[in-house]
Amino acid sequence: MIDTPLLEVNDLSVRFGSVAAVSSVSFTVRSGEVFGVVGESGAGKSATAKAIIGLLPQSARVEGSVRFRGEEIRGASDATLRKVRGAGIGYVFQDALTALDPVRKIGVQLIESLQIHKDVSRKEAAKVAEDLLGEVQIKDPARCMSSFPHQLSGGMRQRVVIAAALIADPALIIADEVTSALDVTVQRRVLDLLLKVCADRGAAVIMITHDLGVVAQTCDRVAVLYGGIVAEEADVFDLFDAPRHPYTKALLQSMPRIGEDVPFVPIPGSAIQVVGKLHSCPFAGRCSYATQECLVDVPPVTTEEDGRQYRCVHALEPVS
Ligand SMILES: Nc1ncnc2c1ncn2[C@@H]1O[C@H](COP(=O)(O)OP(=O)(O)OP(=O)(O)O)[C@@H](O)[C@H]1O
Ligand code: SF4
Ligand SMILES: [Mg+2]
Structure with a gap:
């Protein structure tokens, strides 16, 4: 029996008015692998990522096919996409601050994210959230749970965003330039952490970056856009070789x-x-x-x- 790939992107195109941001892009991501998407600014990396999870603005024209675990999700209903986002495909975008609600405590946000997807009590969800914060190396998870986003450092916030993306145990994480907003010294640590937590759970990763060094160090396969x-x-080995x-x-x-x-x-x-x-x-x-x-x-x-x-x-x- 042939395994169904985790994600199959086929002939995907995205237009913003007259701008062709993505033209006929196809690739396949298998379970557990780290798949790189690399290219310069404007190459269409984020537009591809957002088209996969249905997060582009209404004004964008999207064509083609996106199959997740064999099921077509391109053009799927909002209800289906909400289920896929988080529980099937988690995503971490560049700017950690915009991913978190500035006026709600971290704990409340994490608990809510889990309860959308899993039938667990508030207490159980809080335990999962605290454990996950520990896993992403937040030193005092309980304190972090009762903090607001602006009370954390950039590196801590990015760890919290990673935890939020992983909380419902998705099979795939889309990581779009996750570390570019961080200090160089913190970047590597956050990246390693993301990969470790994903590997521990068997989650595949789409690693979006403009940095071939990141690709060399982290990816199994790569698409150059x-x-x-x-x-x-x-x-990756063949590409560099x-x-x-x-x-x-x-x-x-x-x-x-x-x-x-x-x-x-x-x-x-x-x-x-x-x-x-x-x-x-x-x-x-x-x-x-x-x-x-x-x-x-x-x-x-x-x-x-x-x-x-x-x-x-x-x-x-x-x-x-
Ligand atoms: N919401 C939008 N409205 C109009 N044009 C857009 C929009 N989003 C992206 N574009 C255009 O689509 C093209 C691809 O953009 P995209 O954001 O996917 O690039 P990227 O590869 O992610 O670049 P970066 O490395 O800078 O993040 C660019 O020409 C960009 O200007
Ligand atoms: S040689 Fe290849 S990459 Fe260069 S312009 Fe022709 S088709 Fe494009
Ligand atoms: Mg981008």
Whole structure:
């Protein structure tokens, strides 16, 4: 019997008016894995994440399919989506403060989040919440429960948001730039913690980041987004060892490597915003391999035997 993937995103597109934020994105996340989504600002990472859990504004036009445990959730009713969010798919967004209600105590918020999904008493929910705060290394969980968000440090708040995302035991966590608002010294600790708590529960993670260093250290597989398309998807080891797509190659070259005497080369030009329907390779304006062929249509997906995929018509050609 073939296992149903945990999450299947198929041909997903998101438009905001004339802006094509996401164009025909497909990927699959399996149970327990850490799947990276990496790309520059504006690549469509958050739009993809929000489309998966139905959190985009009404004005966004979303097309395609999102199956969670085999069930279509794209365009599902609010009631279905509310059930999936939290209990099926938890999410942690960039800004911890906006994820918490500033005028209600942490304990009240956590207890409520659990009681939406699980039939437990207030007392039982409080115990689960306190234990979870301990698990995310909040030193005095009882005190934290009776605190307001602004009484906590940034790092503590982000831990509380992680606890809130995990409280109903979801099978998948979407972590969108979870640490970028934090001090560099705290970032690594919070990330490790998130991954440990997810691994302990067997939860899969979609790790959204612009940082290839984070991908290298945390992910099993990764999709590289550029201009709203998946430029390349591969096992992390293969991606770093032998990138296929010129954008991936450029991203790797632009990454400073500690302890290695290799100069890093910034990617020329700036990231694009796709207006109107995409009719060419979105990377063409910045790509040193670009030819006329790249401008006639969006490059088709090439799939190699081991499953890695990319969208580039000159991917296997040597560097000129
Ligand atoms: N609510 C919105 N209304 C209009 N345009 C939007 C909206 N949200 C995103 N966009 C546009 O869609 C594109 C993709 O945005 P998205 O937020 O998904 O990028 P991102 O990859 O998450 O970037 P970042 O790394 O900066 O978070 C961008 O061009 C952005 O300007
Ligand atoms: S399709 Fe062409 S422009 Fe796009 S990445 Fe490949 S070589 Fe560069
Ligand atoms: Mg984003």
